Amino acid sequence: xxxxxxxxxxxxxxxxxxxxxxxxxxxxxxxxxxxxxxxxxxxxxxxxxxxxxxxxxxxxxxxxxxxxxxxxxxxxxxxxxxxxxxxxxxxxxxxxxxxxxxxxxxxxxxxxxxxxxxxxxxxxxxxxxxxxxxxxxxxxxxxxxxxxxxxxxxxxxxxxxxxxxxxxxxxxxxxxxxxxxxxxxxxxxxxxxxxxxxxxxxxxxxxxxxxxxxxxxxxxxxxxxxxxxxxxxxxxxxxxxxxxxxxxxxxxxxxxxxxxxxxxxxxxxxxxxxxxxxxxxxxxxxxxxxxxxxxxxxxxxxxxxxxxxxxxxxxxxxxxxxxxxxxxxxxxxxxxxxxxxxxxxxxxxxxxxxxxxxxxxxxxxxxxxxxxxxxxxxxxxxxxxxxxxxxxxxxxxxxxxxxxxxxxxxxxxxxxxxxxxxxxxxxxxxxxxxxxxxxxxxxxxxxxxxxxxxxxxxxxxxxxxxxxxxxxxxxxxxxxxxxxxxxxxxxxxxxxxxxxxxxxxxxxxxxxxxxxxxxxxxxxxxxxxxxxxxxxxxxxxxxxxxxxxxxxxxxxxxxxxxxxxxxxxxxxxxxxxxxxxxxxxxxxxxxxxxxxxxxxxxxxxxxxxxxxxxxxxxxxxxxxxxxxxxxxxxxxxxxxxxxxxxxxxxxxxxxxxxxxxxxxxxxxxxxxxxxxxxxxxxxxxxxxxxxxxxxxxxxxxxxxxxxxxxxxxxxxxxxxxxxxxxxxxxxxxxxxxxxxxxxxxxxxxxxxxxxxxxxxxxxxxxxxxxxxxxxxxxxxxxxxxxxxxxxxxxxxxxxxxxxxxxxxxxxxxxxxxxxxxxxxxxxxxxxxxxxxxxxxxxxxxxxxxxxxxxxxxxxxxxxx
Numbered sequence: 001x002x003x004x005x006x007x008x009x010x011x012x013x014x015x016x017x018x019x020x021x022x023x024x025x026x027x028x029x030x031x032x033x034x035x036x037x038x039x040x041x042x043x044x045x046x047x048x049x050x051x052x053x054x055x056x057x058x059x060x061x062x063x064x065x066x067x068x069x070x071x072x073x074x075x076x077x078x079x080x081x082x083x084x085x086x087x088x089x090x091x092x093x094x095x096x097x098x099x100x101x102x103x104x105x106x107x108x109x110x111x112x113x114x115x116x117x118x119x120x121x122x123x124x125x126x127x128x129x130x131x132x133x134x135x136x137x138x139x140x141x142x143x144x145x146x147x148x149x150x151x152x153x154x155x156x157x158x159x160x161x162x163x164x165x166x167x168x169x170x171x172x173x174x175x176x177x178x179x180x181x182x183x184x185x186x187x188x189x190x191x192x193x194x195x196x197x198x199x200x201x202x203x204x205x206x207x208x209x210x211x212x213x214x215x216x217x218x219x220x221x222x223x224x225x226x227x228x229x230x231x232x233x234x235x236x237x238x239x240x241x242x243x244x245x246x247x248x249x250x251x252x253x254x255x256x257x258x259x260x261x262x263x264x265x266x267x268x269x270x271x272x273x274x275x276x277x278x279x280x281x282x283x284x285x286x287x288x289x290x291x292x293x294x295x296x297x298x299x300x301x302x303x304x305x306x307x308x309x310x311x312x313x314x315x316x317x318x319x320x321x322x323x324x325x326x327x328x329x330x331x332x333x334x335x336x337x338x339x340x341x342x343x344x345x346x347x348x349x350x351x352x353x354x355x356x357x358x359x360x361x362x363x364x365x366x367x368x369x370x371x372x373x374x375x376x377x378x379x380x381x382x383x384x385x386x387x388x389x390x391x392x393x394x395x396x397x398x399x400x401x402x403x404x405x406x407x408x409x410x411x412x413x414x415x416x417x418x419x420x421x422x423x424x425x426x427x428x429x430x431x432x433x434x435x436x437x438x439x440x441x442x443x444x445x446x447x448x449x450x451x452x453x454x455x456x457x458x459x460x461x462x463x464x465x466x467x468x469x470x471x472x473x474x475x476x477x478x479x480x481x482x483x484x485x486x487x488x489x490x491x492x493x494x495x496x497x498x499x500x501x502x503x504x505x506x507x508x509x510x511x512x513x514x515x516x517x518x519x520x521x522x523x524x525x526x527x528x529x530x531x532x533x534x535x536x537x538x539x540x541x542x543x544x545x546x547x548x549x550x551x552x553x554x555x556x557x558x559x560x561x562x563x564x565x566x567x568x569x570x571x572x573x574x575x576x577x578x579x580x581x582x583x584x585x586x587x588x589x590x591x592x593x594x595x596x597x598x599x600x601x602x603x604x605x606x607x608x609x610x611x612x613x614x615x616x617x618x619x620x621x622x623x624x625x626x627x628x629x630x631x632x633x634x635x636x637x638x639x640x641x642x643x644x645x646x647x648x649x650x651x652x653x654x655x656x657x658x659x660x661x662x663x664x665x666x667x668x669x670x671x672x673x674x675x676x677x678x679x680x681x682x683x684x685x686x687x688x689x690x691x692x693x694x695x696x697x698x699x700x701x702x703x704x705x706x707x708x709x710x711x712x713x714x715x716x717x718x719x720x721x722x723x724x725x726x727x728x729x730x731x732x733x734x735x736x737x738x739x740x741x742x743x744x745x746x747x748x749x750x751x752x753x754x755x756x757x758x759x760x761x762x763x764x765x766x767x768x769x770x771x772x773x774x775x776x777x778x779x780x781x782x783x784x785x786x787x788x789x790x791x792x793x794x795x796x797x798x799x800x801x802x803x804x805x806x807x808x809x810x811x812x813x814x815x816x817x818x819x820x821x822x823x824x825x826x827x828x829x830x831x832x833x834x835x836x837x838x839x840x841x842x843x844x845x846x847x848x849x850x851x852x853x854x855x856x857x858x859x860x861x862x863x864x
Contacts, residue, residue: 003027003042009081012040012088028091031076038076040086047085054085061087064157067132071125073145073155092153098141101217109221112250114150119215120281121152126211126274129157130204137202139210140191141217189233190223194265197234205267208274212262219255220246224263238265254283279564336563336862341376342383345827348583348855349414351572352396354424360581361386361402361424362572362857363393368826373402378859388422388429394438397445400424405436414438414479416453419464433464438480442487449481449490460508462490468512471495479503480528482535489515491535493525501525505537505553516557527570531578536562538571538582546629550582550863562863572857580860589628589851592823595619595642596844601824604640604847606647607631612849613655615642615838616662619845622838623658623665637667639681642845651679656699657708666699666708666726676710678726689724691731698743699724702768703752709734709768711741721746721755723768734766747788750841756785756793756810763793765810777813789843794818796837805837821848828852 002025003014012029018039019026027040047054058078065075074090097118104110110118122144129136136143136157145153189197193209196202216224224242227233242263247256258280264270271277342348344366351362358377365371370390376383392405392414401421406429408417419436420429437458438451447463458477460469471477473496481492488509494517495503501524507516524547528537534552541549541564550562550571565584573581590605591612596619604610609628615621619642626636637655640647653667656676666689667677675690676699689696691712697719698711710724719741721734734755735741745758754765762779776793786805787794793808807818821832830851839846 003040003084008032009040009084009086010079012038012079014040027086029088031088037091039089039091040079041089042084042086064134067128067134067157069125069128071121071152071154072128072157073153090153092145092147092155094145094147094153096142097144097146097214097218100146101141101221104221107221107246109217109219109248112219112248115215115218116255116281116285117150118144118146118152118218119211120278122154122211122214123274123277123281125152125154125157126204126207127278130207130274135202135204136207136210137196138188138191139207139214140188141214142188144214189227189230189237190225192234192237193267194238195267197237203267204274205270205272208262208271208277211274211277212259212271215255215262216242216247216259219248219251219259222246252284254280258284275566279566283564336860339378339859339861340856341378341859342855342857343381344383345854347585347828347830347853348570348857349392350394351581351583351857352393353573353575353581354396355398355400357575357577357579360857360859361393361396363391364855365828368829371408373404376857387426391420391429392417394419395440395448396424397441398443399445401441401445403439403441403448404429405439406431408437419448419450438478438492440482440490442483443485444487449483449492451478451481451492458495460490460492462508462510466510468508468510469494469506469514473497476500479525480537482529485530485532491528491530493528493537495525496521505535507535516553516555518553518559519557520559522551524568527572527582529571529574531574536571536574536580538569570855578861578864580863581857582860583855583857585853585855587628587851587853589849591622591624591847591849593622593642593847594845596840596842602642602644604642604644606638606640607636610638610849611655612836612838612847613637614658614665615840615845615847616658617660617841618662619840621658621662622847623655625653625655627654635670637665637679639665642847650681653677653679657701659701660703660705664726666701668697687726689726689729691722691724691729694722694731696724700748702748703750709748709755711743711746719743721757721766734768744836745784747785747793749788750790754810756788758783758785763795763808776808776810778815779808779813786837787839787846789839790841791818791843794837794839794843803832807843818843819846823850828854 005014005016007014011031011033013032015028015030017025018028025042029038029040031038047057061075061078073092076088079086079088134157138156143155145155147153191210191213193202193206196206213224225233225236225240227236258277261271341360346364346366349363349371351360354361360376362374363371364374371392372390373386373388373393374383375386392408393402394405395403401423404420404422405417406420408415414437416435416437418431419433419439420431422429433450435453436450437453440449449462450464451458452461457471457475459467460478460481462468471494475497477495477497479493479495481490483490489507491505491507493503494506502521503525504521505518506514508514522539524540526538526547528535533555536550536552538547538550540547547568548565551559552562553559568585568587570583570585572583589609589611590603591610592601593604594601604622607626607628607630609626609631611625611627612622613625614623621639621641624638626638634652635654637650637653638647639650650665653669656666656668658665663681664678665681667679669677674695675688676696678687678689694712694714696710696712699708701708706726708724708726710722711719712722713719718738721741723732723734735757741757746755748755753768755768757764757766760781762781763776763783763785765774765776782797783795785793786796791807793810795806795808803820804817805819805821806815808815823829830853832848832850837848
């Protein structure tokens with residue numbers, strides 16, 4: 001039944017016909033209640049007349065309405081009136097992708113940048129729907145709208161499923177759309193997957209096939225499967241080779257591989273998750289264009305694997321049936337496979353193959369325990385603890401000796417300890433060297449390469465006692481030394497600091513000559529091993545700092561990508577036959593709060609890396625930063641109630657302090673960091689704090705709410721504390737020149753008359769206005785000032801380890817236990833961040849941060 005302009009269905013007044021589709025007429029209508037235009041999609045009479053099918057359609061519509069994504073046309077509701085039933089949807093203005101392709105010159109695709117822009121949004125829309133269990137089933141250019149600002153809207157999600165006919169209801173075709181007894185709308189011929197064309201059950205992979213068809217058409221300007229008739233098109237879908245030679249020569253390799261993976265006829269070989277397509281698109285956006293067109297058939301399944309493997313680690317390996325890994329590496333004869341070796345909760349520090357390369361030895365902190373040495377074999381899910389004292393296993397020699405790090409087992413991060421050796425056959429460890437963090441055996445088992453801490457920096461020794469490298473920076477360091485298979489050189493990361501994750505890969509010979517230095521500095525460097533003449537290592541390819549890429553550097557210094565993964569991965573060892581030991585780690589940072597008057601702590605973690613900045617004076621709100629992937633490249637500042645209310649995003653930047661009245665926050669712009677911004681927590685203007693010649697890096701409010709104590713740097717001078725007027729630029733130094741003041745380890749007294757600073761001799765008290773400097777009696781260099789409350793100073797003797805916090809009388813130095821900080825769930829806790837410990841002035845409420853790392857060890861076959 002055709003609806004006339006001016007007629008009404010419920011609260012909607014018909015304005016005119018927009019078009020006719022496979023499911024019925026589409027009208028523009030006016031929502032008289034909300035005053036907006038909508039699209040009404042009326043249902044076929046056969047559906048309306050069948051109560052069961054209508055009920056199924058309504059259920060599906062409700063499910064579709066749960067998708068809230070900018071690239072999916074929104075469903076507002078379902079309306080039924082005067083025998084007419086219709087979906088109420090968002091009106092999407094603009095042309096369809098079919099219209100855009102039709103306007104392109106014959107056999108000429110869209111501009112490469114436009115293809116990547118459009119494809120990324122289509123993939124995002126599919127990903128959002130697939131996460132809800134919704135499959136489109138009829139994805140095609142005509143169902144993709146392009147708005148005036150080139151945003152993509154995918155239409156008609158999941159509408160094929162509720163329109164299915166019951167068996168025996170007959171078959172017909174309409175405008176290239178196949179309608180069989182399996183379903184009234186099964187799909188459009190040129191975009192149907194082979195399993196869909198055969199009438200077999202379909203899942204999200206049928207959408208991935210259609211996505212590949214659309215991507216091919218956008219790149220080439222022609223259909224991947226064309227035929228003169230509907231039957232010819234179906235035949236091409238089932239049997240014809242895709243002409244990959246038609247792809248323009250400027251199409252990046254990653255994009256070519258994506259098309260090939262999407263158009264695999266065997267669903268098991270096809271790209272399994274549309275989220276992986278987004279990784280390919282990201283790689284294509286950052287890679288130079290291909291210089292040569294692909295040869296015909298180059299990107300068939302066998303060719304794609306030979307030219308650069310694309311991997312999907314599926315639920316059989318990591319559980320849940322969800323693709324968690326995606327990588328494209330060098331040539332390989334078979335798809336890489338992954339075997340999980342560990343199944344407990346905690347942090348894996350190190351892992352090595354034993355001399356027989358069948359048993360794996362590893363160090364882990366399981367279920368909140370200290371680090372111990374375990375063994376596991378691929379043919380068993382059970383790990384066995386070796387009868388050794390708590391220690392970190394650093395290396396295994398070919399003769400069967402284990403190098404251990406003793407006394408460095410108390411928390412997840414790698415720490416310095418005593419190097420010892422012990423036979424795998426049994427016995428007590430024999431201590432060798434002090435202040436050692438890493439070690440590796442030479443191939444013959446006669447000597448060790450080590451990283452030793454001397455003063456404030458590391459040095460690389462090979463063999464132990466012979467220095468082959470010192471860091472270029474005064475506070476630099478080294479990590480993960482690995483001796484070459486010939487025993488003539490050692491590879492390691494040269495770091496910008498002893499605890500830094502930024503550095504270059506170097507190869508140093510026994511004489512101390514640097515044979516190789518990577519051209520680039522990498523982020524989040526952690527884990528390396530030799531594979532023949534190459535050094536394989538794991539690092540972040542770009543910000544944010546997910547360690548998601550496995551690299552290989554050859555003897556010339558050239559670096560290639562072996563694989564990319566979705567998440568943090570550490571490469572631990574490589575066997576002679578090419579098997580690789582990796583650990584996949586879920587890293588998260590969180591915030592724990594105990595509000596005044598409450599006995600238990602509350603977890604107020606928000607996204608993936610919450611870092612506490614401050615707590616309000618009344619203990620009702622906390623200020624924190626999201627510094628991980630969720631926070632974005634500029635980071636994000638949030639305010640949240642300690643009762644567990646939803647967090648409010650205040651803006652970009654790294655949060656530093658909340659004003660005494662809670663109305664303003666000081667944040668650091670991480671892209672500039674020469675100034676600080678004072679932003680309102682509610683309505684109001686922002687104010688910028690800056691002082692020519694000073695680089696402002698940290699701040700705490702003073703009690704008057706008009707001034708702040710800021711840590712600032714001037715040129716190459718050591719950082720100093722200054723008083724800064726937040727309404728102007730008046731600045732006055734508080735600490736003297738030459739005194740090293742860190743970004744943490746200092747706190748302002750509740751009355752803002754003094755600031756306590758941890759120094760190399762103890763804790764010193766500096767007057768903010770006037771008075772004498774004095775030292776807290778009995779204080780020591782290892783004391784770290786955490787806070788200053790009405791009852792005295794709060795100090796920690798190991799800020800990263802957690803545990804006991806002490807309250808100290810600043811006049812007498814008398815100490816007493818104030819709190820014992822231990823998260824209820826200790827599994828995987830690497831650090832407790834007392835550097836950002838926040839306490840209410842009266843000491844009745846506090847907040848602190850923690851970092852948790854949960855690792856699983858995998859054995860990988862097929863990387864090359």
